[in-house]
Amino acid sequence: MSSNAELQWKGYAVHDTKLWDQFKVTDFNPKGMEDKDVDIKIEYCGICGSDIHTITGGWGDIILPLIPGHEITGHVVRVGPKVTEFKVGDRVGVGAQVGSCYDCQRCKSGAENYCLKPIHSYNSVYPDGTVSQGGYATAIRLNELFVFPIPDALSLEQASPMLCAGITAYSPLRTNGAGPGKSVGVIGIGGIGHYGLQFAKAMKCDRVVAFSHSENKKADALALGATDFVNTGAKNWVEEWTDTLDIILCTVDVSHHIPLSDIFATLKVHGRCIMLALPDDALPPISAFSMIASGVLLGGSHIGSKAEIVEMLDLAVKEGVKSYIELLPMKEVGKAVQGMKTGKVRYRYVLKVDPSIAD
Ligand SMILES: [Zn+2]
Ligand SMILES: [Zn+2]
Known part of the structure; x- marks a missing residue:
């Protein structure tokens, strides 16, 4: 387990929506650390259809350069002083949302996935002006509300695509x-x-x-x-x-x-x-x-709440729900997004972070 001091903030970014399968390893700055934030060293990230719609510009203009990816799993390497759910070393995951207003009726009633001020895992702007960057990367920082514990019986690569798809x-x-x-x-x-x-x-x-x-x-x-x-x-x-x-x-x-x-x-x-x-x-x-x-x-329907995600992971373990995945090293992300766009994959690509950029 690396300590946070060793954590690198690098990811595979798209720099032009016309060159949507041309990724470059790019440094980025995470948002400022807040009391309820968790830093996660990423190990796996699935490739979702949303990633393709976003990087091709199909859903509109995006903030470039952009690191996509929102089916993320890894280990906690740092916790803020008010984090109650997690400790360093925990196996965790992150889906398509990394923040909300925390204060509206929806957030307060466990429907935070329908908050009208969501921060998406990439291509969103935090109140401090930082652009959220996704999971084709070495690390991510976010509020613990949007971090999910992964059951011991589920491998991280199996859990990754469950967190969005x-x-x-x-x-x-x-x-x-x-x-x-x-x-x-x-x-x-x-x-x-x-x-x-x-x-x-x-x-x-x-x-x-x-x-x-x-x-x-x-x-x-x-x-x-x-x-x-x-x-x-x-x-x-x-x-x-x-x-x-x-x-x-x-x-x-x-x-x-x-x-x-x-x-x-x-x-x-x-x-x-x-x-x-x-x-x-x-x-x-x-x-x-x-x-x-x-x-x-x-x-x-839009993703799911934290309570539903925790419940889903339990059911997956209990009933033997399996992710059908093709595992690829993250440096092959270009090939993977092409395969996703042409519908070749059965049924999810999961990228494994390259030690060369992770360590
Ligand atoms: Zn997705
Ligand atoms: Zn809200």
Whole structure:
């Protein structure tokens, strides 16, 4: 375990959104240390779809140079004087949020992931003017509220992608009542979807239906816990699945690939379709006719609260939820973001920090 004096603040940064796969090792300054802050020596970081939308400029202009990454795990190396939850040496993780206002109704009621003044793990500006930098890096400093203890039974590389992709699937299942007696559909079998299937099974849903646009992922989907697999590239799937599902998680992140009216048709009365991915473009136009026919609800969900993340990690241990990962040294980050953009990965790249920049 290195002491904080040895901690280096270096990361793999993008310097131009047109050169989004060209990373350079770049020094950066963390925010000023505050009483409830924790310094973490990063060991692993997953690659999330958000990283790609951000570095390509798909979600708009970004603050350059920028170090992405928000599926972070490592060890605590320093704690501020008012930190109560962690000590040096603890195994911990960080997801997509590193700060909030700490004071609004949402923050005070355990919905800090919906605070209207969030600090995202990268590309946000702290009140002191520092730009937050993410996990393709050697270290991160943040308030302990957004640091999560990792159970001993879970390896850090397994836990990393659960901290964004995993919780993005888990939280809406919880919120929308997944469990015995319920049938859940997951549209898009990628990083988020592969957790959606596993967590729906872990929550003992009656039926877990995987929807994908080809047969390619059928074997994986069934191995991940799907009771049924639907190829949305085939004819007549809508007729076959009409009025069957209570909850749908939509993880597709290209808007023209989202067949909303077909999705609504598969829902039971008052069934819910929850959008989890954030395509660069607006969703396709929706006819109100397609919504009122079954009184369906269309909703969204944003990561999850700390309480939900702790609960999810426990369930993952108890029910054997696994992250399907491809581990790469962090210096291969360029190759990894390309593979993520082209959808090659099954189902998450996890970068391991290079000792050459970490030590
Ligand atoms: Zn993410
Ligand atoms: Zn708040």
